[in-house]
Amino acid sequence: MTPPRPAPATTRLLSRGDLRLLVLALLGDQPRHGYELIQHVSELFVRAYTPSAGTMYPLLASFEQAGWVLAEDDAGRRRFRITDSGRAELLARRDEVKAAQHRAWHRAREIAKADMPPDLRDALRQFKSALVRHHGRWQEGETTQVSALLLQAAALLNGQPPAPAESPEPATPPA
The missing domain is CATH 1.10.10.10 (Winged helix-like DNA-binding domain superfamily/Winged helix DNA-binding domain)
Known part of the structure; x- marks a missing residue:
């Protein structure tokens, strides 16, 4: 016991x-x-x-x-x-x-x-880790995409309608 x-x-x-x-x-x-x-x-x-x-x-x-x-x-x-x-x-x-x-x-x-739900806490941990690993290697369009996603998430949490999504071309991963 x-x-x-x-x-x-x-x-x-x-x-x-x-x-x-x-x-x-x-x-x-x-x-x-x-x-x-x-x-x-x-x-x-x-x-x-x-x-x-x-x-x-x-x-x-x-x-x-x-x-x-x-x-x-x-x-x-x-x-x-x-x-x-x-x-x-x-x-x-x-x-x-x-x-x-x-x-x-x-x-x-x-x-x-x-008070943060575990799945959200895990997602944030993964995001922070990805930011550290990605440091200094931004491809054209990536910053726009990531910024748009973060702003959408912030709008959702603030109870605001998300801004209309601009459809930037997806960034191509480095070969």
Whole structure:
């Protein structure tokens, strides 16, 4: 009898303090409502993590208390704008912010890969391998064909109708 496999360790999506840094950076880009911030963070993590209002609004309140943001009334909603003090904090912690953004990007990529159907993951692996092997040996018309196929796939995933196919002459393989 084989011993049971241990349960997979749950990996935290965010390191301690990362949400704080990511939100401050988003506010450094432009003023936003709390709900907008929640949506931006959710999109960053391919919707695998969405901070709750119970997380976001106390965080924004702590930013206000620290003097890093001002909340302005915007048609009955609060829009948060970074202050000079908040910009100074962002500047002082820019390396930490970049590291948090880098971790978030990598985590989002891991999530997307993990959720990818196995046949698609295999097809992408084969495509990448073929690109490496094909390096520097492009025949006339190949780039057009490959680009068109990739653009069609992107359109399909984005829910857009594929562009009308131009029928370029198929590239002849080298003899």
